[in-house]
Amino acid sequence: MVKTSRFVSKVQIDTIRKSFDDVVQNSLFKIKTKVNEKEVEDMVFTNVTTTPTMSQSSKTVYFCAGWFNEKQEKAYDQAMQALKENVTVDLSNSYIPLDNQYKDIRVDLHPEYLEDKEWATATFRGDCLGVKSTDVCLAVYLPSAEDVGMGVELGMAQAYGKYILLVVPDEEYGKPINLMSWGVADNVIPMSKLKDFDFNKPKFNFYDGAVY
Structure with a gap:
């Protein structure tokens, strides 16, 4: 052992x-x-x-703009391009009246439908729905070539409690604008600032111009 x-x-x-x-x-x-x-x-x-992307917070807009003459068409295209570059705008879900004409009939190409009550009523009701269902009313305002119908759209937007932004082409910014349009606007900016405007942080500001 x-x-x-x-x-x-x-x-x-x-x-x-x-x-x-x-x-x-x-x-x-x-x-x-x-x-x-x-x-x-x-x-x-x-x-x-990170840089904001479309998957992050963004706002829908009601694109209130005329396209009935050369000046309006130019401003329309400038504003639309700026919105495409603005990451705080959900353009794909926004309401663009020109893209929502009743039965896709554009009266600038088919003026005979201006006498069609069905087309007129349905297009009007569709635009009213667009103002109501979007976050912001963005109006492309030209002091020298105003769109009369814009006044109705702005009035509806205020009644629905929407944020209202007027965008004026740089070359016309500062010219007198309509008193009622000025009164309902929460902010008025020149076209050159639209691309970088933060729709997630809306602010109030006065227009740098007179009214009439």
Whole structure:
């Protein structure tokens, strides 16, 4: 029978201590690695800034603009291009009257339908629904070539409690505008500022021009 000592030798103690130290150091390394990974992860998610996209918060607009003469057509195209570049506008779900004519009949191409009561009534009712269902009423206002129907649209927008933004071509900004249009507008800006206007943070401001 082999006798075993109840005492542990110094060599054995050193071996056990070294093994224990190795285990502790390895555990500490793993913990430190996890902490560093978490710090990096937090840093990535908290410090990265993103540019707003259409998937983030954006507003729908009722695009109130005439297209019945050359001046109006030019301003119409300028405003539409600016809205396409504005990331705070959900243009795909906005209401564009020209794109929602009854039975897709454009009276600028088919003026005979101006005498058609069905077309007139349905188009009017559709536009009323557009004002009601969108977030913002955006009116492209030309002091030198006003659209009479715009006054009705602006009045409805105010009655529905919509934010009303008038956009004036730069070359006409500052010219006198109609008192009633001025009165219902929450803000009036030049065309050049439309692309960068933040529709998520609407602000009130006065028009830099007179009224008539």
